[in-house]
Amino acid sequence: MPQSVSNAYSQVEPLLKAVSEYVGQTLRTYCDRSGYIFFDRIKKVESLSEKLEGGRITKWSDIDDLYACTIVIPTTAHEPAVIRKLDACFTRVGMRSRGTTKKAPEVFRFDTTRYYARLTDVAAAERAPGIEGVTFEVQIATAFEYAWSTVTHDLVYKGDRVDWQKQRLAAQLKAAVEQIEMIIGAFDQVSVAVPESEWPDIAAKDAIVERFQELITDGVISTNLTPVSWRRFADNVFALVSSYTPNNHARSNSVEALLVEFATMWRQPSAPPCPESGSLFQMVLGHVGNSDTVGSLEKYTIVNSVEMRDFYKLENVSREFQFDGAQQKLDAGGNPS
Known part of the structure; x- marks a missing residue:
């Protein structure tokens, strides 16, 4: 890789680790409490170098995903609450909401909400100088979006060939994911149209x-x-x-x-x-x-x-559940003996 990229990365790497520690602790606790999946990563210098060679980024300060994390939510209905949490914890730099990226109606590709932020002034002041300028990315993906991207990414984009058939299949799977998301979003309304069979x-x-x-x-x-x-x-x-x-x-x-x-x-x-x-x-x-x-x-x-x-006057039980795995034996009232 270019030495200039390696040098610039080595200077910012300690800041990325500090951002990762703070953001990870903040959001992992929130996700555990909310029942969401959370994971993060610091972009490797090799991956960064390949990205810069693509020619789309014109200056270092435009890089916004050296540290990135993902919050996996059940459905899009949970997204507004997650965004409110992010706004409460960080300083928002920008956001690309799902559906705002222009695409032809026959095109199906990655379109997850991406939230860009920096540490708040208070959090940055307690850490190394320069950390206030590090922008990081938070992807908010639904369970189906996450499953699609996880399964297809390595199959399509990390192969040794550029394969039309694999890219076509990945797009078809994304179309199926979009349809599932649409049905879930209007579940009550759509369920009315399902022919009912007596059971x-x-x-x-x-x-x-x-x-x-x-x-x-x-x-x-x-x-x-x-x-x-x-x-x-x-x-x-x-x-x-x-x-x-x-x-x-x-x-x-x-x-x-x-x-x-x-x-x-x-x-x-x-x-x-x-x-x-x-x-x-x-x-x-x-x-x-x-x-x-x-x-x-x-x-x-x-x-x-x-x-x-x-309360319910049930004295004699023919088949009683056995707490055989409990560390203490319980009496008939459920109390330690």
Whole structure:
């Protein structure tokens, strides 16, 4: 590589390491808390030299990706929040948002949002002189964009040949990614156009969610028992019913019988006060565990706890979950023995 490039790079390399340390610590913590993927890199001098030989960059101060990082988000809906975080932590130099790059309608290529920034004056003042002039790049990519770029980059751009077929295939895959992103962005609207096929299990689970949401809305069940995931709650109730209804053709009727009986019992004036602790599914287990109700717990594995005993009166459990991997043995109430 040219000696001039190597000399200039060696002078800025310590600053790049300092920028990498600060930005990495700042954004990695944020991404871990938000459920995003974060990774970064300092551009190698060999890669920089090849880039400068391309003739598109006219001066050293225009180089904006000697240090670069990527934040991978689930969908584009998360992007505004990420940009607000970047603005709060760094000094924005510029940004190229997705969709702003001009391209023909039949062209499909890399088009991820790129945010360019420097350290704030306060952060720069605490570090080596000159660091305030280092511009770095933050790419904000969706999971599908990241997967496409990661898979195709080495296959297409690091080969020994310029291959039309590989570039064509990479563009076709990018088109598929764009279509997926578009569908996800309008998921609720697009799903309406999907032809529906009747499936008893889905209808039964939807009925479970609807009936229990009604009980909470009507004040019969405390809002404290609202599940974190209604989908998981419905799956669990359906699994419970399936454990005592081996005939899959009869499961929908068994679910309906449980829902009617449960709602009738808790809506009557003589019903006991609704528990405020535990979980909604524990409440269902307590109901099914009564000897005079539909269903049975004999073939269902239950995570026993003090709530099951004190709030839902479930004393005897036929199949109890075993905490065999726990460091301490637990008693029937879930307390260390």
